[in-house]
Amino acid sequence: GAGVSQSPSNKVTEKGKDVELRCDPISGHTALYWYRQSLGQGLEFLIYFQGNSAPDKSGLPSDRFSAERTGGSVSTLTIQRTQQEDSAVYLCASSLSAKNTEAFFGQGTRLTVV
Amino acid sequence: QQQVKQSPQSLIVQKGGISIINCAYENTAFDYFPWYQQFPGKGPALLIAIRPDVSEKKEGRFTISFNKSAKQFSLHIMDSQPGDSATYFCAAEAGTALIFGKGTTLSVSS
Numbered sequence: 104g105a106g107v108s109q110s111p112s113n114k115v116t117e118k119g120k121d122v123e124l125r126c127d128p129i130s131g132h133t134a135l136y137w138y139r140q141s142l143g144q145g146l147e148f149l150i151y152f153q154g155n156s157a158p159d160k161s162g163l164p165s166d167r168f169s170a171e172r173t174g175g176s177v178s179t180l181t182i183q184r185t186q187q188e189d190s191a192v193y194l195c196a197s198s199l200s201a202k203n204t205e206a207f208f209g210q211g212t213r214l215t216v217v
Numbered sequence: 218q219q220q221v222k223q224s225p226q227s228l229i230v231q232k233g234g235i236s237i238i239n240c241a242y243e244n245t246a247f248d249y250f251p252w253y254q255q256f257p258g259k260g261p262a263l264l265i266a267i268r269p270d271v272s273e274k275k276e277g278r279f280t281i282s283f284n285k286s287a288k289q290f291s292l293h294i295m296d297s298q299p300g301d302s303a304t305y306f307c308a309a310e311a312g313t314a315l316i317f318g319k320g321t322t323l324s325v326s327s
Contacts, residue, residue, distance in 0.1 A: 202249070206315060208262065
């Protein structure tokens with residue numbers, strides 16, 4: 104596709120359930136990022152993938168959060184045992200390379216934990 | 218060290234006026250400073266970006282002013298229009314992930 108695609112666009116889940124959020128980056132983009140945006144808040148960095156390098160996981164808020172990027176393309180963010188404070192918009196972005204290049208964002212997945 | 222501090226949190230400007238949003242950082246390793254614009258229900262989109270070897274960059278009605286010694290940079294929107302009403306995020310990068318400010322909600326009244 105022409106842009107970064109995220110699915111689902113909305114997800115409602117019960118507290119304690121696991122969820123998987125998917126990101127399809129722009130073809131050829133080697134860098135991929137996940138951010139979390141809570142209501143009225145900025146973009147909180149979660150994890151960053153660059154090519155075949157080990158991901159930068161320094162932003163993951165707890166061990167309930169994990170992410171994979173398969174084949175240097177599609178990425179999945181998994182949240183285990185969801186809590187109400189996990190409710191937010193999860194944004195994925197990709198860029199052509201790691202440094203000083205424009206990051207293109209998807210429209211996000213709105214996660215609501217009830 | 219990794220924070221980017223943005224102000225004000227919200228801003229109301231009359232049509233035709235100048236909107237000014239400020240950001241400050243501590244990490245001198247940051248070497249790329251973009252501004253992103255976000256409309257409700259959409260992901261952020263790059264508006265304009267600057268590197269620290271220049272003090273100003275202008276693109277249309279949007280200008281970034283950069284003060285390396287003060288570790289501050291700002292976005293100026295000239296002749297603000299109602300269509301500019303959005304949330305604006307400054308960011309900084311040191312070769313890895315972009316670190317964002319908390320955002321400024323701009324409302325331009327007609």
